[in-house]
Amino acid sequence: MVEDLNWAIGGEAGDGIDSTGKIFAQALSRAGRHVFTSKDFASRIRGGYTAYKIRTSVDQVQSVVDRLDILVALTQRTIDENVDELHEGSAVIYDGERSWEAEIPDEVTGVDVPLKSIAEEAGGAIMRNTVALGAACEITGFDVEYLDEALEKRFGGKGSKIVENNKEAARKGQEYVRENYDVDLGYDLETTDNDYVLLNGNEAIGMGALAAGCRFYAGYPITPATSIMEYLTGRIEDYGGHVVQAEDELSAINMALGAARGGARSMTATSGAGIDLMTETFGLVAQSETPLVIADVQRSGPSTGMPTKQEQGDLNMALYGGHGEIPRFVVAPTSITECFWKTVEAFNLAEKYQTPVFLVSDLAMSVTEQTFPPEAFDMDEVEIDRGKLVDDDEVDEWLDAQGRFRAHAVTEDGISPRAIPGTEEGAHMSTGLEHDELGRRTEDQDERVQQVDKRYRKVETAQEREDWDYREFGDEDADNLVISWGSNEGALAEALDYLEEDVHVISVPYIFPRPDLTEEIEAADEVIVVEANATGQFADLLEHDALTRVKRINKYTGVRFKADELAEEISEQLSAEVPA
Amino acid sequence: MSSDVRFTDFKSDKQPTWCPGCGDFGTMNGMMKALAETGNDPDNTFVVAGIGCSGKIGTYMHSYALHGVHGRALPVGTGVKMARPDIEVMVAGGDGDGYSIGAGHFVHAVRRNVDMSYVVMDNRIYGLTKGQASPTSRSDFETSTTPEGPKQPPVNPLALALASGASFIAQSFASDALRHQEIVQEAIEHDGFGFVNVFSPCVTFNDVDTYDYFRDNLVDLEEEGHDPTDYEAAKEVILDSDKEYQGVMYQDENSVPYHEKHGVTEDMSEIPDGAPEDAMDLVREFY
Ligand SMILES: Cc1ncc(C[n+]2csc(CCOP(=O)(O)OP(=O)(O)O)c2C)c(N)n1
Numbered sequence: 099m100v101e102d103l104n105w106a107i108g109g110e111a112g113d114g115i116d117s118t119g120k121i122f123a124q125a126l127s128r129a130g131r132h133v134f135t136s137k138d139f140a141s142r143i144r145g146g147y148t149a150y151k152i153r154t155s156v157d158q159v160q161s162v163v164d165r166l167d168i169l170v171a172l173t174q175r176t177i178d179e180n181v182d183e184l185h186e187g188s189a190v191i192y193d194g195e196r197s198w199e200a201e202i203p204d205e206v207t208g209v210d211v212p213l214k215s216i217a218e219e220a221g222g223a224i225m226r227n228t229v230a231l232g233a234a235c236e237i238t239g240f241d242v243e244y245l246d247e248a249l250e251k252r253f254g255g256k257g258s259k260i261v262e263n264n265k266e267a268a269r270k271g272q273e274y275v276r277e278n279y280d281v282d283l284g285y286d287l288e289t290t291d292n293d294y295v296l297l298n299g300n301e302a303i304g305m306g307a308l309a310a311g312c313r314f315y316a317g318y319p320i321t322p323a324t325s326i327m328e329y330l331t332g333r334i335e336d337y338g339g340h341v342v343q344a345e346d347e348l349s350a351i352n353m354a355l356g357a358a359r360g361g362a363r364s365m366t367a368t369s370g371a372g373i374d375l376m377t378e379t380f381g382l383v384a385q386s387e388t389p390l391v392i393a394d395v396q397r398s399g400p401s402t403g404m405p406t407k408q409e410q411g412d413l414n415m416a417l418y419g420g421h422g423e424i425p426r427f428v429v430a431p432t433s434i435t436e437c438f439w440k441t442v443e444a445f446n447l448a449e450k451y452q453t454p455v456f457l458v459s460d461l462a463m464s465v466t467e468q469t470f471p472p473e474a475f476d477m478d479e480v481e482i483d484r485g486k487l488v489d490d491d492e493v494d495e496w497l498d499a500q501g502r503f504r505a506h507a508v509t510e511d512g513i514s515p516r517a518i519p520g521t522e523e524g525a526h527m528s529t530g531l532e533h534d535e536l537g538r539r540t541e542d543q544d545e546r547v548q549q550v551d552k553r554y555r556k557v558e559t560a561q562e563r564e565d566w567d568y569r570e571f572g573d574e575d576a577d578n579l580v581i582s583w584g585s586n587e588g589a590l591a592e593a594l595d596y597l598e599e600d601v602h603v604i605s606v607p608y609i610f611p612r613p614d615l616t617e618e619i620e621a622a623d624e625v626i627v628v629e630a631n632a633t634g635q636f637a638d639l640l641e642h643d644a645l646t647r648v649k650r651i652n653k654y655t656g657v658r659f660k661a662d663e664l665a666e667e668i669s670e671q672l673s674a675e676v677p678a
Numbered sequence: 679m680s681s682d683v684r685f686t687d688f689k690s691d692k693q694p695t696w697c698p699g700c701g702d703f704g705t706m707n708g709m710m711k712a713l714a715e716t717g718n719d720p721d722n723t724f725v726v727a728g729i730g731c732s733g734k735i736g737t738y739m740h741s742y743a744l745h746g747v748h749g750r751a752l753p754v755g756t757g758v759k760m761a762r763p764d765i766e767v768m769v770a771g772g773d774g775d776g777y778s779i780g781a782g783h784f785v786h787a788v789r790r791n792v793d794m795s796y797v798v799m800d801n802r803i804y805g806l807t808k809g810q811a812s813p814t815s816r817s818d819f820e821t822s823t824t825p826e827g828p829k830q831p832p833v834n835p836l837a838l839a840l841a842s843g844a845s846f847i848a849q850s851f852a853s854d855a856l857r858h859q860e861i862v863q864e865a866i867e868h869d870g871f872g873f874v875n876v877f878s879p880c881v882t883f884n885d886v887d888t889y890d891y892f893r894d895n896l897v898d899l900e901e902e903g904h905d906p907t908d909y910e911a912a913k914e915v916i917l918d919s920d921k922e923y924q925g926v927m928y929q930d931e932n933s934v935p936y937h938e939k940h941g942v943t944e945d946m947s948e949i950p951d952g953a954p955e956d957a958m959d960l961v962r963e964f965y
């Protein structure tokens with residue numbers, strides 16, 4: 099009996115691949131099964147191969163693997179692209195009436211369903227993907243009623259007629275397979291009573307922002323960050339907030355900065371080329387001590403690179419981007435739930451320390467939908483810390499002898515008071531120029547040093563006060579240590595199931611400040627750092643911290659890590675020489 | 679509080695380092711008076727300054743203020759206003775700041791019609807970087823980077839604003855103190871983007887667009903009986919490159935500012951202590 103299923107639908111962009119995949123994912127989630135989705139898409143709107151893959155199990159799934167069990171192929175290319183992952187127990191659902199002659203490998207079961215004709219019978223050719231979903235249910239023995247729920251969710255807003263027609267289309271697809279084929283590939287998709295939510299990393303970031311009190315967002319469309327803006331638009335208004343689609347990223351980050359000066363929790367997000375444009379303002383945010391959250395959803399670079407492909411290549415940018423020396427925090431969520439929690443934390447850090455906080459995510463996480471128990475996003479756990487925001491009464495403490503507000507007061511912990519417009523007697527200027535305690539321009543050597551030290555002291559304070567922890571799994575006593583950051587965590591966790599060697603895995607969500615792993619690194623015989631870039635930017639940091647050489651696994655094909663593939667690479671590395 | 683606010687309350691204790699005679703002195707005085715006259719006080723005013731000699735204005739005035747990076751003052755002002763519809767926002771900068779590096783933002787701030795005033799100190803030169811051609815420099819104006827003149831027509835900022843759908847377009851002259859103040863006041867009071875291009879002579883690097891030049895050539899639109907609500911008349915004056923005008927050229931009486939169009943009324947700085955009460959609905963949406 100096969101309980102863990104890998105399903106995919108593929109065709110040309112514009113074929114409704116995404117929404118069909120999402121409907122099936124939701125149906126599985128409604129059935130109390132865990133779901134992990136991944137998308138293959140090209141940077142074009144119509145035409146070009148695109149696929150939506152789902153891995154589902156009753157246990158938690160957090161990675162893709164090199165195996166495909168059921169493939170709904172709308173084009174021959176779909177079969178060709180996935181042929182290596184098909185096996186003896188696989189089935190390919192296709193429409194033989196279409197003008198292509200499906201070439202299916204011998205060991206794979208071909209299930210020819212006249213998708214279009216059946217859809218037309220049910221009310222319109224547009225529902226041919228729904229027919230295919232019905233057929234998939236029959237092959238896997240999955241109850242179509244769960245599909246009904248997902249169809250209601252998807253089409254409910256368009257009227258009951260459309261919902262009913264789709265349900266009918268699914269039933270007809272199911273019946274067709276039942277009547278014309280006798281396939282039993284041994285699937286048994288167990289269902290449970292669990293209620294899961296299904297969401298992707300960008301949705302989790304948007305939700306985290308709302309929960310954390312973000313009221314202003316400015317952005318400029320760019321893959322794969324745009325869906326954060328799309329999520330917030332239409333929802334932020336419910337909380338009295340607003341999203342501006344700016345004319346470019348220079349504007350977006352400056353608008354966000356303006357709103358933050360106004361006292362709003364404010365954010366911008368971008369990727370690739372957009373983060374380059376924003377770099378100009380990084381220093382201003384830090385120098386003017388403005389709390390701002392800047393999200394970078396990484397994609398393949400440099401330049402416009404591969405805009406729809408995975409990479410973790412911007413770490414150096416987040417750490418070092420901008421001229422001069424810029425105190426900042428860099429936080430990189432390692433999972434979709436962390437996309438939510440780290441966003442909340444980013445807003446708190448930004449206000450507590452009045453600095454830019456870079457929230458570094460990546461494409462794989464931003465488009466992957468995954469199931470979670472809703473408690474994973476327990477809103478009661480959300481805490482808001484606005485830092486040293488002073489009100490009318492507290493302002494007094496921070497006035498100088500002439501009654502002027504010391505907005506950049508030099509303090510022991512490096513954190514100055516913050517007064518927002520409207521606070522009486524709090525009026526002050528802030529500037530990107532070096533300034534004194536009052537915010538007035540200065541080139542005085544002592545004042546310069548005091549202010550630079552003060553701004554960096556905030557980071558030191560944060561280093562001591564905050565918990566820069568990390569996640570561990572595998573065997574903590576193992577001699578082999580694997581370290582990673584960002585979205586590779588899921589694949590790594592699952593890779594343990596395939597590995598014969600004992601491995602201790604550490605997944606780090608904080609890049610700067612980051613936990614000190616020197617002891618762990620020194621204690622291990624073998625240290626491997628896994629990241630989706632060519633040069634090993636995080637490995638460089640760890641080598642620098644621990645003054646030692648580490649081995650590296652780098653993938654920069656544009657495709658995310660897979661659990662089984664990672665297991666193989668780790669095994670290989672463990673027996674390889676340490677680089678000189 | 680605002681009833682007893684005097685314009686000197688908007689003055690900081692920093693002494694301006696502008697060259698003696700710089701037009702920016704007069705421009706700033708008019709702005710401070712206009713702010714006080716329109717009932718604002720420093721604690722409820724936010725001034726965003728550009729980069730340039732003109733941008734130093736943020737340092738010499740007293741209010742909530744940000745002096746940002748070159749050309750980006752308008753987006754900052756937009757952010758402040760959206761977060762705080764209750765706060766008076768004024769943006770100030772130079773012609774290079776606004777019409778060169780910031781030209782893209784200018785067009786979009788104008789068409790957004792954000793409720794703020796924008797005062798550009800137009801000296802037809804780059805002052806702070808010591809005398810290079812600016813977008814409003816004449817085509818034969820000789821500078822260190824254009825020894826034979828830029829050989830390209832100057833930008834007409836008023837026409838740029840008009841073409842971008844501006845709801846308020848005006849021009850003033852720094853040394854005609856009273857008229858300048860009145861015009862800035864009207865820009866502040868306008869519901870929407872109040873744009874004022876100010877002739878603010880640079881006495882150090884521009885010996886063509888001088889006080890005398892403007893005094894001799896300035897035509898006051900009020901005296902001419904110009905009706906700013908008449909779009910066609912406004913177009914004519916704005917596109918007339920033979921004369922230098924001061925006054926309000928165009929005002930859309932039906933202007934609705936951006937934040938009102940988008941239903942933004944609340945002070946966004948107020949947020950709950952934890953997640954909003956109904957926040958679990960955000961999660962349930964994903965069932
Ligand atoms: C990105 C960037 N490029 C260049 C500069 C240098 N710079 C400072 S002020 C200025 C031009 C100022 O001209 P204008 O806006 O007309 O103001 P003025 O000094 O004449 O008042 C330039 C180019 C800068 N600060 N930032």
Ligand code: SF4
Nearest residue numbers: 697700731805880881
């Ligand atoms: S250089 Fe020109 S613009 Fe700058 S302060 Fe002197 S006179 Fe004014």
